[in-house]
Amino acid sequence: MIELDLQQEIIHEAEQFAASEIRPYAQQIQEQQAIPESLIRAMAQKGYLAASVPTEYGGLGLGPRSYGQLTEVFGKALPAVRSLLTVHTSLVSETLVRFGTEEQKSSWLPKLVSGEWIGAFGLTEPEVGSDAKNVKTEWREEDDAYVLNGTKKWITFGHLADVFIIIASKYGRSTAFWVERKFDGVLTKPIEGVMVGGETGLAEIELHEVRVPKSHIIGRLNEGFEYIVTGALDQGRYSIAWAGLAIAQEALDSMVTYSRKRKQFDQKLHHFQLIRGMIGDAVTKVHAARALCLRAAELREARDPQAVMETTIAKYFTSKIAVEVANDALQVHGANGISNEYPVSRLYKEAKILEIIEGSSQMQQEMISHYGLKAYYKRGGGV
Numbered sequence: 584m585i586e587l588d589l590q591q592e593i594i595h596e597a598e599q600f601a602a603s604e605i606r607p608y609a610q611q612i613q614e615q616q617a618i619p620e621s622l623i624r625a626m627a628q629k630g631y632l633a634a635s636v637p638t639e640y641g642g643l644g645l646g647p648r649s650y651g652q653l654t655e656v657f658g659k660a661l662p663a664v665r666s667l668l669t670v671h672t673s674l675v676s677e678t679l680v681r682f683g684t685e686e687q688k689s690s691w692l693p694k695l696v697s698g699e700w701i702g703a704f705g706l707t708e709p710e711v712g713s714d715a716k717n718v719k720t721e722w723r724e725e726d727d728a729y730v731l732n733g734t735k736k737w738i739t740f741g742h743l744a745d746v747f748i749i750i751a752s753k754y755g756r757s758t759a760f761w762v763e764r765k766f767d768g769v770l771t772k773p774i775e776g777v778m779v780g781g782e783t784g785l786a787e788i789e790l791h792e793v794r795v796p797k798s799h800i801i802g803r804l805n806e807g808f809e810y811i812v813t814g815a816l817d818q819g820r821y822s823i824a825w826a827g828l829a830i831a832q833e834a835l836d837s838m839v840t841y842s843r844k845r846k847q848f849d850q851k852l853h854h855f856q857l858i859r860g861m862i863g864d865a866v867t868k869v870h871a872a873r874a875l876c877l878r879a880a881e882l883r884e885a886r887d888p889q890a891v892m893e894t895t896i897a898k899y900f901t902s903k904i905a906v907e908v909a910n911d912a913l914q915v916h917g918a919n920g921i922s923n924e925y926p927v928s929r930l931y932k933e934a935k936i937l938e939i940i941e942g943s944s945q946m947q948q949e950m951i952s953h954y955g956l957k958a959y960y961k962r963g964g965g966v
């Protein structure tokens with residue numbers, strides 16, 4: 584991890600980058616349903632695509648707290664751009680840093696760091712979502728390779744990515760494979776007609792007799808769920824926790840600004856108590872969400888085992904309040920709220936995604952309640 588002062592300088596520079604290179608084009612990116620390659624290249628040049636990758640592998644070397652703040656900066660400017668960090672950086676690059684062999688890291692990480700390769704993470708399938716332990720994509724061993732067959736769905740940047748971490752199974756045990764787009768039998772199809780997320784190259788990936796060299800396994804054979812999926816989703820959840828905070832904060836900023844400008848009944852909206860009620864609630868939720876994100880960051884920096892649960896709690900809470908705050912922000916904007924001219928309609932739709940990805944809110948509730956039932960049980964306690 585680099586010096587804290589340096590980390591904060593990077594965040595400050597990223598704010599300026601987001602203000603000049605992303606915000607002015609947010610509407611255009613949404614209309615074109617694609618993040619321009621020039622923007623991806625510019626982000627890579629600044630090192631943002633490898634923000635949390637250690638400097639020894641060419642990354643920026645940000646610690647969890649600063650990386651979270653960076654995620655917030657991009658998430659406020661445009662959630663689709665923040666998705667690049669969540670998928671390419673948190674799910675793929677961090678997984679390689681954590682679980683890859685030195686040989687894999689030295690040959691693949693430089694390409695991810697420079698943006699020559701964009702990475703995607705393929706777990707979900709048409710018939711398997713929350714029950715991720717039971718993926719149907721299969722592998723078999725054949726001479727010097729593993730051969731993969733199956734279909735992945737809802738893969739962010741799937742249509743754009745050069746490399747994929749693909750989770751496949753045999754006898755009910757999962758393994759993580761490093762699959763390159765150029766391998767024979769890899770076909771990606773864009774998913775169209777979505778309410779939101781069209782800019783992120785959502786795709787279905789078909790794998791037909793794809794021969795993967797034996798050197799392309801991440802972690803160990805048959806231990807893909809316990810280590811790679813669990814580890815990657817923890818990293819992804821940390822990113823989504825800050826993504827939820829970003830949407831909620833941006834929605835709060837918009838709500839306050841609009842209420843101080845718009846007049847009805849000869850008064851600015853913020854004079855009405857019912858509007859102030861929404862603002863008061865939104866401020867409280869955003870502050871609570873920030874506290875949870877910072878707590879998760881602190882525990883991750885200390886490598887405390889409790890960090891995983893606190894990250895889950897932060898992800899669950901921030902995605903929930905992002906939906907609530909974006910909903911209220913849209914309400915405060917009245918009819919203007921549904922117009923593309925204001926950012927709140929986009930925030931409203933983007934917030935909803937966060938309750939579904941990296942484990943749905945119901946799955947987070949399951950995990951949190953499981954933890955709570957153990958942690959807060961007073962053995963021998965009263966009624």
Ligand SMILES: Cc1cc2nc3c(=O)[nH]c(=O)nc-3n(C[C@H](O)[C@H](O)[C@H](O)COP(=O)(O)OP(=O)(O)OC[C@H]3O[C@@H](n4cnc5c(N)ncnc54)[C@H](O)[C@@H]3O)c2cc1C
Nearest residue numbers: 704705706707711712713737738739780939940941943945
């Ligand atoms: C925009 C977007 C991007 C995505 N990107 C990726 C990606 O890059 N890579 C990838 O692998 N996947 C990705 N996904 C898929 C995502 O991870 C899944 O959608 C998610 O895991 C939920 O699975 P599902 O949609 O199949 O819902 P299902 O699992 O079918 O669940 C449907 C509903 O039932 C609830 N439910 C399911 N099981 C239980 C239970 N036991 N108890 C209570 N409620 C339950 C769920 O919470 C949900 O509300 C993406 C999805 C979206 C929308």
